[in-house]
Amino acid sequence: xxxxxxxxxxxxxxxWLIAALILAAFPLGLYMHELxxxxxxxxxxxxxxxxxxxxxxxxxPRLLWRLVRPPPALLPGPAWQLKLAEATxxxxxxxxxxxxxxxxxxxxxxxxxxxxxxxVPLPDLVGKDQALGTLLADLHSSLAWALMVLIVVHAAxxxxxxxxxxxxxxxxxxxFVKLPSGDTRP
Amino acid sequence: MSSPRLAWSAVLLxxxxxxxVEFNQVQPEETKLVFTSKQMxxxxxxxxxxxxxxxxxxxxxxxxxxxxxxxxxxxxxxGSAEATEEVVGKQWLNVxxxxxxxxxxxxxxxxxxDRFEAVGQLTIKGQTRDLIAPFTFRQEGAxxxxxxxxxxxxxxxxxxxxxxxxxxxxANEIQIRxxxxxASQHExxxxxx
Numbered sequence: 001x002x003x004x005x006x007x008x009x010x011x012x013x014x015x016w017l018i019a020a021l022i023l024a025a026f027p028l029g030l031y032m033h034e035l036x037x038x039x040x041x042x043x044x045x046x047x048x049x050x051x052x053x054x055x056x057x058x059x060x061p062r063l064l065w066r067l068v069r070p071p072p073a074l075l076p077g078p079a080w081q082l083k084l085a086e087a088t089x090x091x092x093x094x095x096x097x098x099x100x101x102x103x104x105x106x107x108x109x110x111x112x113x114x115x116x117x118x119x120v121p122l123p124d125l126v127g128k129d130q131a132l133g134t135l136l137a138d139l140h141s142s143l144a145w146a147l148m149v150l151i152v153v154h155a156a157x158x159x160x161x162x163x164x165x166x167x168x169x170x171x172x173x174x175x176f177v178k179l180p181s182g183d184t185r186p
Numbered sequence: 187m188s189s190p191r192l193a194w195s196a197v198l199l200x201x202x203x204x205x206x207v208e209f210n211q212v213q214p215e216e217t218k219l220v221f222t223s224k225q226m227x228x229x230x231x232x233x234x235x236x237x238x239x240x241x242x243x244x245x246x247x248x249x250x251x252x253x254x255x256x257x258x259x260x261x262x263x264x265g266s267a268e269a270t271e272e273v274v275g276k277q278w279l280n281v282x283x284x285x286x287x288x289x290x291x292x293x294x295x296x297x298x299x300d301r302f303e304a305v306g307q308l309t310i311k312g313q314t315r316d317l318i319a320p321f322t323f324r325q326e327g328a329x330x331x332x333x334x335x336x337x338x339x340x341x342x343x344x345x346x347x348x349x350x351x352x353x354x355x356x357a358n359e360i361q362i363r364x365x366x367x368x369a370s371q372h373e374x375x376x377x378x379x
Contacts, residue, residue, distance in 0.1 A: 037269065038349060039356065042226055111230070111231070111266060112266075114228075118226055119227065
């Protein structure tokens with residue numbers, strides 16, 4: 001078996017933290033949107049925005065870390081799979097920033113400033129404009145659905161490697177896992 | 187000897203007229219009433235589109251001033267279509283039962299410079315509470331501009347009942363800012379008393 005190199009600890013941490021935040025924000029977004037106006041709705045909207053802003057906040061050091069310390073090379077496989085994996089990863093990066101950014105823009109356009117954790121007022125990115133707000137709301141939703149589809153593809157591929165190919169693709173991003181085939185960098 | 191006397195009485199008349207400039211024609215088009223509420227720490231701006239009033243204000247004699255303002259509550263804009271629809275409802279302003287809110291002054295006093303203070307009663311949703319509203323006054327040509335801000339505690343008037351009475355989501359304090367423009371009536375003022 002080809003020795004697999006695990007991801008670095010900061011990369012693992014960022015991966016799972018952001019995954020958890022996105023997987024919380026998405027169903028919360030779907031649920032809160034359907035609620036009639038109530039204090040609960042206002043609270044959930046705020047929590048949703050805070051989660052999104054946290055993703056955006058973590059995204060920047062995560063991207064920097066990836067550029068400074070590139071992830072281990074993909075395990076060998078058919079060329080189309082390697083290409084697809086590469087494209088999926090970069091699209092995931094693009095959307096994990098674009099979705100919260102679009103939500104922030106939309107909140108500004110709708111006339112609701114984002115106050116992070118109820119404490120830190122973030123600047124409005126655009127002025128109040130209902131038509132733009134509606135447009136950005138549609139875009140935010142479409143991009144979020146696209147992100148979900150990508151996450152499903154990404155997770156399905158990881159499971160396929162783990163359960164069918166039986167390689168270390170999934171294991172090398174898992175926390176607290178020692179890779180049996182050694183963790184020396186190539 | 188009659189001409190200096192005539193001149194002197196003209197001066198007196200003008201001096202009297204200058205002191206008695208009374209701003210008493212509220213200009214609804216230029217008058218604005220806006221507010222900022224806080225939802226989960228997020229400031230949200232709103233305002234009222236229709237407001238009428240009777241004001242009598244002479245900056246030289248503020249204690250004789252009086253003001254009555256009436257706000258058409260159905261003209262509210264609460265910052266978003268959803269919120270505007272909500273706040274006219276029963277739990278908030280209950281506009282069907284209480285279509286207007288009103289302020290009636292009981293006294294006005296000078297605080298020095300261009301600053302004044304109106305004391306009176308504010309009635310919203312059938313509840314009347316005392317209100318002290320500090321304001322500034324400045325003259326712009328033939329009109330007078332009154333500007334001020336005060337904090338209204340919404341629960342004092344039962345604005346936001348039931349689950350909405352939770353002030354951790356929508357704060358109790360609502361900041362109100364008013365900008366009232368009133369013209370003076372020259373015809374009346376220049377007539378000798």
